[in-house]
Amino acid sequence: MAFFFEVLITGLMVGIMYSLIALGFALIFKASDVFNMAQGAMSLFAGLALVGFLHQYMHLPLWLALLCTVGVMTIWAYVIVFVVLKPLVNRPPLMLFMATFGVMYLMEGIGQSIYGTQAKGLNIGIPDNSFEVAGIFMSSFDLFFAGVAAVLVAGLIWFFQKTRNGRALRAVSDDHEAALSVGIPLLKAWYLTWIIAGIVATVAGVAWGTRLGVQFSLSYIAFKALPVLIIGGLDSIPGANRPLFQALRSVRKRDS
Amino acid sequence: MGRKLSFTIFALVLVASFILSSGQAMASEEKKPEQFVGLLAYRTGPFAAGGSGLTSGKEDFMALINMRGGINGKIMYKWEECETAYNAARGVECYNRFKNKMFKVHPESTGITYALIPKATKDKIVVISSGYGRADASDGRVFPWVFTIPTNYWSQNTAKIKWIAMQEGWDGKDMSTIGKYLKGLKIANLHIDVPYGQETKPILDAMAKKFGFKVRHFPVPWPGIDQKAQWMDIVRRFKADWVINRNWGVSCTVPLKEAARLKFPSNRILGVWWCGAEEDVLPAGPAAKGYYSTNFHGVGRDFPIIKEVVDKVYGAMKGNISFTRVGSVYYNRGFVAAIVDHEAILTAHKKFGVKVLTGEEFRWGMEHLNITKERIKEIGAEGLMQPLKTSCADHEGGGMVFFQQWDGKKWVSTGDVITPMRKFVRGMIEKSAAKYAKEKGITPRTCK
8 A cells, every 4th residue: 555655646746847848839829829949948958058157168156057047048939939920920830830849859959959958967066855744755855846836827827917917928828819909019928928938948958958968858848748748738827737647547557 | 441441361371371371282192092981870869878989989999090101101080970869761862872983882770771781782881780770681691781790689599598598597608507597487588679689589499499498589669668567468477587678778777777666676687789888777876785786898998998988088188978978888889889880991902002092992992801819819809709710601600699787887798708509609690691682583602
């Protein structure tokens, strides 16, 4: 029985890690009806940029490196919205979707060109110790990021429900044309969403990069997060954080 | 004035281009014939760390030979890369691009090897899968165009089991007593769930039956970034004594972290040689310290030939990779593969004369390789590579497996260089190759 609970709890923790990626998907889909294939690549790029600021090219303190990384992701958001997506406004959603494929390849390519293809270790001082509670191994690292994910989700829910910009984004996601007709600038709303998605991708990049090392495979995590996203709901932020499914997946994997 | 100036510039450019082209023509008169090498590389994508090291190692060796005046002083190496990103479809595309001018191919991926074997056999191009690909391709009677030199996965796994028995107290010599030390041991084969990962299941099962240990296979879905479920199973339910880490890329690193989390000792994990590079362990940090892996060549720069590359090739700023990676695991692997190919070319030159070789002539060279200890010393690669002797039937040639341990900063050789269970492996190779021949309607050639 202890084994069952261990698998269940570990599965929950893994699910939370995936939900960090799923959150980014849900955010963009919610605001722009675009299924963003580049979400994994965004996490990869954020991870690479952070390593670049911390160790590879500069030796900035962690807070500044994180800030600069968010800055880089903001520049990306600008490029994506005003260079890639702007000419595609009012085109079928499939075109926007395909454009994000292009963004994915672009990010992966530029990332590898600037930062190289070597796997890089990332240690920002988050404790990674395991301890035993009632015969169940828990990891302080997993717990830390479970906390981070909870804060992120709560923050985003608050942002979408309570703030003026959040409401504007919800309006855009409900109906582009109606939102435009009441004076909500579509591109500005998208820009804001991509910036937020960039911040979420940075958190995911840090979490997964610390765990696996910052390397190209981070880009694949997005695909593994898809089941979490589908079950949680494509446009649901609380839904993206539905790691129970992942827990069930772990139990099933164990039995197979 | 403007027209005059543009006319002057035009005339100058014209004159300069005449001078340059005549200079080039003069240079080409002195040009030596070139042996073309098509390189299937992957400098991008999830396995770029491996791909860039392997390719650059080969290129640096060829650059060194060219700087020495070429192969036998008469033929120059010429090479071109094609990016596969470790993708089988792109690998085949690259092969098609090069096939009319190349004589050998290193697919650098088990998947691409599987795809190229029938094609290359038809095109008479030698396929060299050094330490990867089909283990049964070591049978030269069924696979005349494929070489698994210097060792294959099945040899590696028998050496691994011998090494594990040695850690359990076996003397490493008397095969009749090995079973005593292996009996009852639980060995987990954690493998990535692709053809490469599945390749060693039959040999491990056969050995488990023969020596009385228990082996269980734990497949990891591609790309293997999440292995929590498998590790809980390995540590909590199966309670493994040893774990074989048979992954690739990021999936090599994840087990080290997971093991640490479940307090499974890292020195009870033994990696395949594709999980034994610096790039595989560095991201795992302290969790990797003590981890063992196999290898089939030496690591570092402390070999005369590598030192020569450092002096000549990098001294002339003609290196093909960042200098810090010279001497790393994947770099040396590519470098050793290029040495072996070069020796085969020299062997073929002895028979066919010093000329640009065809696939068939090169194959003859590969089948008549005899790189002795003395020759290795002469090359300046003592400790970097093992003696090799191939034949018509034996396309593996060596089979020796090296063992190394990560000390937290670098790979350190344990000093164990283990001979595989040759007879046992050969029996299985012949059986499997015969099955392949039957399936494909191939009549194995007779080897004298």
